[in-house]
Amino acid sequence: KVSVPPGEQWVNFNLNLSIGPNNPYWVLLEPAANIFWGFSREEPVGTQAGSWDKLGNFEDCPYGLKRHRGTYLFRVSPESRPYGPKQVLSGMSRPERTTNLWMSDPEKSFPQWIELKWSRKMEFNTIYLTFDNNLDRPLWGYYGVAPELVRDYRLLVKIDEGWRELVKVEGNYRRRNIVRFETIKTDTLRVEISATNGDRSARVYEIRVYKED
Known part of the structure; x- marks a missing residue:
């Protein structure tokens, strides 16, 4: 009391x-x-x-x-601090026992980025991204795109001492993005977000990296 x-x-x-x-x-x-x-x-x-x-x-x-x-x-x-970068490694794409969400500082301007870094170079050709489209809000098809959803982003990989752009996406409106490309070998992947659909924070639930047949 x-x-x-x-x-x-x-x-x-x-x-x-x-x-x-x-x-x-x-x-x-x-x-x-x-x-x-x-x-x-x-x-x-x-x-x-x-x-x-x-x-x-x-x-x-x-x-x-x-x-x-x-x-x-x-x-x-x-x-x-429930929205740290390690949240994207949980294997979950929505809040469960924890948030499972990385969220950038809303007081900092775009672009904002999050990186995956390995101890050795990895080969992969497919990246699965899951963004936050506010699943608690019903009927986004009626209300429009969720402000929290990432709109514009780039995927970058480190090759030797420089960065190479894998893909640049503008006008995204999907929660899950699957990006395929020729197999590359790198130890660092960066997701760089330059705009959302209105929210002040970049939000990513998961980043999955595969070498698919």
Whole structure:
């Protein structure tokens, strides 16, 4: 329990818990008279907001949970960094136990890039990319292309001491991109993103590299 002084402010909850990374957690606040939890229409990847429906009118949600599009306002200490580059190596293309998403700093301008680097040179001719098209938003075919979706990007490989452009894509509107080319040999692949469809961050769920027949 905590005491909440009058007025709009952050309220600190000290958790006497051992909390590890890469696990989902629920925060549940019981109703209290004249206390309101701040709410934002933005919904960071890996978060969900909801309230309990006593009448059970929302049968598609577990345990009578009514989901809200958005997020109740919170902040954590120490700072959480759930969108690091290693997320693209998880093998998952959507949030599960963790975000599984690399996201660039929204305060930095485009282009932004993410690299795969191997300890030895690899041969490959196919790259599978999965971008974020906000699967929580229904009917993108009706509303248009998701702002989070990568629009313009390049694939670059390091050859000797320089960079070679494999492909340049402009106007992308697909979540999954499959790029095929003549077999190359390199130890570094870079995905360079120069624009999204409106969002300030470059977002990539996975980068898969293959040598296909």
